[in-house]
Amino acid sequence: MAESNDRLERAGATVVVVSFDARERAAWLRDRLHLPFVIALDPHRNGYRSFALRRASFLRTYTHPDVVSFYARALLQGQIPGLHRGQDRRQLGGDFVLDRDGVIVLAHPEQGPEDRTPVGSILRAVEDAAS
């Protein structure tokens, strides 16, 4: 993570992490992970809608093999996964890189809960946008 942060800093990039969760939860996450980024709150999900981030289907959320194996491993290690009642587990996230003019040069709306943007792709897009 330190190397990634260095590359982001060299590119002069601003990183904004958006959460639809409550302010307290977002602050907890920032502190727990020591996130050096701007944390933005979007409780009404206007940003999520504006960037066309969907909600996954029930089946994709709960029965994807990667999701099932994650929870199976946790249970085998004696960990009881939290149920997170009351939270929307189907809302998907995503990653976007904007260039200096606000043009989207990388867009990765998640297709499911197991879908993640490779960090290298984000860093390359940032460096290209900065050059």
Added chain:
Amino acid sequence: MKADVRAPDVTFATLTGEELRLSALRGAPVVLTFLRYIG
């Protein structure tokens, strides 16, 4: 995926209660990461 379209000018609130408008960040690259739920 390269989209080549201008980002919507969304306004968020920061943890300190300030307003953060995406267009105010122009002039440098921006990484925008939308989280799923926080477990």
